[in-house]
Amino acid sequence: MSQEIESRIRAALRPVAPSEDFSRKLLARVVADRPGRPKPRRLLSASARPLAWWLTASLAACLILAVGVRQHLEQQRVQQSGLEARRQVLEALRMTSQKLNLAYQAVKNQSTSLTDEESGV
Amino acid sequence: MNGGALDLLDDELARARAGERAALAVLVQAHQRAVYSLALRMLGTRDLAEDLTQDVFMQLNGNLTAIESNKHLGFWLRRVTTNRAIDQLRRRSRVQMTSLEDEQAFFSAEDDADPLLQRHLRDLLSDLSPPARAVLLLRYQEDLDPTDIAQMLDMPINTVKSHLKRSLETMREKTLGMQSARCEDSST
Numbered sequence: 001m002s003q004e005i006e007s008r009i010r011a012a013l014r015p016v017a018p019s020e021d022f023s024r025k026l027l028a029r030v031v032a033d034r035p036g037r038p039k040p041r042r043l044l045s046a047s048a049r050p051l052a053w054w055l056t057a058s059l060a061a062c063l064i065l066a067v068g069v070r071q072h073l074e075q076q077r078v079q080q081s082g083l084e085a086r087r088q089v090l091e092a093l094r095m096t097s098q099k100l101n102l103a104y105q106a107v108k109n110q111s112t113s114l115t116d117e118e119s120g121v
Numbered sequence: 122m123n124g125g126a127l128d129l130l131d132d133e134l135a136r137a138r139a140g141e142r143a144a145l146a147v148l149v150q151a152h153q154r155a156v157y158s159l160a161l162r163m164l165g166t167r168d169l170a171e172d173l174t175q176d177v178f179m180q181l182n183g184n185l186t187a188i189e190s191n192k193h194l195g196f197w198l199r200r201v202t203t204n205r206a207i208d209q210l211r212r213r214s215r216v217q218m219t220s221l222e223d224e225q226a227f228f229s230a231e232d233d234a235d236p237l238l239q240r241h242l243r244d245l246l247s248d249l250s251p252p253a254r255a256v257l258l259l260r261y262q263e264d265l266d267p268t269d270i271a272q273m274l275d276m277p278i279n280t281v282k283s284h285l286k287r288s289l290e291t292m293r294e295k296t297l298g299m300q301s302a303r304c305e306d307s308s309t
Binding site: 006033 | 145158174181182257292
């Protein structure tokens with residue numbers, strides 16, 4: 001019985017041929033990929049790949065550092081110009097205050113002399 | 122394949138390794154039937170089988186220098202085909218049903234046995250787990266020894282034997298069940 005089922009399975013599993021169309025396409029495809037056609041070469045060999053990685057990483061780090069430094073300097077420049085502007089505003093206010101004081105003094109002196117003249121009369 | 126044919130194919134292999142297209146074509150023609158049949162019965166549809174067959178032969182292109190003889194080539198092709206098919210089946214959530222169009226693809230030109238029984242046996246085959254299916258196909262379609270199958274599938278020999286034993290028992294029981302049902306149908 002075991003042999004019977006085995007022979008039945010063998011009969012059911014006889015190898016089948018692919019269609020002629022597929023067979024032709026397969027042959028064309030496989031053969032077109034040969035013979036000894038040089039495979040696309042990598043730009044770098046396997047041993048050079050870690051070095052390239054380090055170079056790329058270093059370049060990226062340098063770029064990030066340069067951008068950081070530039071931003072820091074720009075920030076400092078803006079801060080300095082802000083301080084300078086503040087200083088100028090304060091100076092202007094001080095001068096205005098001085099002028100106003102002078103004007104006030106002048107007005108005050110003038111009104112004092114007028115009062116004296118009127119009382120002398 | 123007899124010894125003379127094997128020697129001839131060994132020569133073709135040497136020439137193919139040297140880059141001769143015609144020799145490679147001979148090798149593809151000599152092995153495509155086995156690769157396609159394995160792929161078809163593992164995966165269940167003609168489209169998937171054709172894709173896998175093509176992938177296997179394209180992979181061969183990159184590994185031709187590592188192939189030592191025509192016998193080694195046959196072993197390599199069957200191993201790659203079955204392992205890739207098992208991987209595909211494991212990725213697939215469910216087994217695809219065979220379409221009516223594909224059903225014809227399972228029959229060989231020299232089939233003269235009971236087509237209903239053959240269909241039934243192939244259905245039973247598709248119910249097996251992928252590794253058990255691969256073992257059964259390599260044993261009864263490719264006529265390989267359990268030792269070769271174990272080596273091909275990286276499987277202990279006892280696992281191969283137990284797969285064969287269990288699969289045969291299941292198929293025998295279910296085939297007997299089908300035949301008795303048919304006898305009852307014909308008697309009524």
